[in-house]
Amino acid sequence: MTSKSMLLSVSLAVAGALASGAVSARTEIQNKGSDTLVNVAQSWAEQYGKINPNVAVAVSGGGSGTGIAAMINGTVDIANSSRKMKDKEIAEAKAKGHDPVEHVVGYDALAIFVHKNFPGDSMTITDLAKIYGRGGGATKWSDLGITIPGCKDEIVVVSRQNNSGTYAYFQEAVLGEKGKFRQGTLDMHGSKDVADLVEKTPCAIGYSGLAYATDHLKALCIAPEKGKPCVKPTEDTAFDGTYPIARPLFMYTDGQPKADTKKYMDWIKSDVGQCIVAKEGYAPIKKVTCK
Template sequence: MNVKHKKYVFYFPYLFFILALSSCSSSDHSIKMKGSDTEVNLAVNLAEKYTPLDPSFSIAISGGGSGLGITSLLNGQADIANSSRPLSEKEAAAFKTKNITLKTIIFAEDATAFVVHKDLPISQVDVATLGRIMRGEYKNWSEIIPEVNLPINIYGRQSSSGTHSFVKKKLNIEFANTAKEMTGNAQILEGIKSDKSGIGYVGAGYVSSDINARQGVKVLKIKGPTDSLYYSPLDPVVINQSLYYFQRPLYQFVVADSWEKVKPLIDFEQSEAGRQLIREHGYYIIEN
C-alpha cells in the first residue's frame, strides 16, 4: 500500500479541505462534508485530529452555508451537512419526498457576535436598536452616537447561510437592501477592519478562538427584549446560563445510508478529546 502525504486544498470563497491518506481507500470509505461556514474551521480541525486514529480515513470538507450543505445531502452530493439552523419545513418535506432518512446530531452551542470597527465609540446595543440598524431604518451612526457622522454600512451573509436566517428570525426583520452579502466570517471581519462605519455578524467561536480575527474589531454586548443587562457572546458563564439573546445549537445532519462510515468520526467528536477541541474553538458543549 502506498501512503500519500496529507493534502490541504483551499479554494476561495469557500474553504475546501481534503485529507487523502491512502491510495487504496475506496469511495465507500470517503466522506463528503458540506455546509455551515460557522462550523467549517472546527470541522477541519476535528478531522485533522481524528486522522492519526484511522489510517483509512478520507474526508472532503467545504463551507458555503447551511442551505448549501442541506441541498447537497438532498442531491446525494454529501454524507454530512453542517448546519447552524434546523431543517425548514420545506427541506424536511423534500427529504421525505425523496425517501431520504437523516440522523440529526446537536454537537455544540454557538453564539452569533455583532462586531464593529475597533475605533467606533460603541460597546453595547439593545436588540430594538440593532433591528432598526439591520433593516436600514437607521442610516447614519449619528442617530445612535451623536458625535459620529458616518453612514452605517451593514456586512452580512448570503441568504443560504444559516446565520443569515438565524439573525433575521431573531430580529424579526428583512435586511436592508444595501446590506453587503459576504461569503463567510473572514470576509465580514476583513470588511469591518477596513471600514470605520461597518457593522456585521459572525460566529462568536470564530472570533473567540482566533486572536488575529479579533484584531481591528470590537464585539458588542447585547441586551435582549426582556434583559436588564447587556451580555457578551464571549462570556462562557453567560452562554452556559442561556442569557445571550443570539445563541443557538449547531447541527450535523447525516444521511442514514452513510451512518456506518460516518459514525467513527461522530464518536470522536463526542469523545473527551473532541469535546475539548470544540471548547478550544470557542463553542460550548451541551451537557445531557
C-alpha cells in the first residue's frame, strides 16, 4: 500500500468512526497527592467512570506534598491532601496564577499502630512525644515501663517521609508547632508500608490512616495526657473530633471547580460519594445512610 492510499484509508476510518459516533470527546481529570486518600480516590474514580463514562479521572499518589506541588505548578485539576495547604504554598500558587480552593471531603482518625503482641491497649500523646520527639527521652520500651514479647526492648520508630501530609499533621498534633522528629526513624513511602512493617515487627510503633487497620495490628486508644480518658480511633470519633489525633481530609481545586470537575466534586460530596468514604474506612463529612 502506498503512503497516499494508507493516509486515505486512515482518514476514511476516522471519518466513519465519527459518523457512527464511535469516537467521542472524553474529559480527563488529573487527580494527584495524598497516599492516605489514594484508595478512596481510586474508588471514587472507578465508580464515577461507571456513572459518567465520558469522564476519566486519573489518580496517582506520592504524598500530599506531591499533589500540592502539582497544584502550585498548575499541572493537576485536583490535589489530594491530608493536611491544609500552608500560607506560603497558597501564596506561591497565586504568584503563578493559580487559586487553590479547599474542599473537605472526609475525616480520618490518625491511628497509632503497634504489633498484635503489644501488652497494652492505650497510650498518651505525651508518651508519643517521648517516642517520636527529638530528645524525647524514650528510646527503649522499658523507658515507658513496657515489656513486649519477642522484642529486645529497642523501640522501632516507624514514620512517613517528609513530603507526606500525614507526617506534617502528626508532627504538629503530637510534637507541637516547633517540635522535631527524632533521628533514626524508619520513614515509609506510603501508609500501607507503615502498617505492613509494624505488623511484622514486635518492637515497632507507627502512625497511619485508620483505613489501613487490619486484624493483624493493634490500634491504640489515645489519651491527651496521663489521667485523662483515652479515645479509640473510629469513624465516629474522627467525625466528632473526640479522638485526639483526628483530622479533615482535603481536595484542592484551582479556583471554584467548573464543568466536569464541578460535577465530580459535587458527586464526591453527595451521599453516594460519601458512602464510598465510609466504605474505605474514613468518616464522611455528613451523616449518610449507606446500603
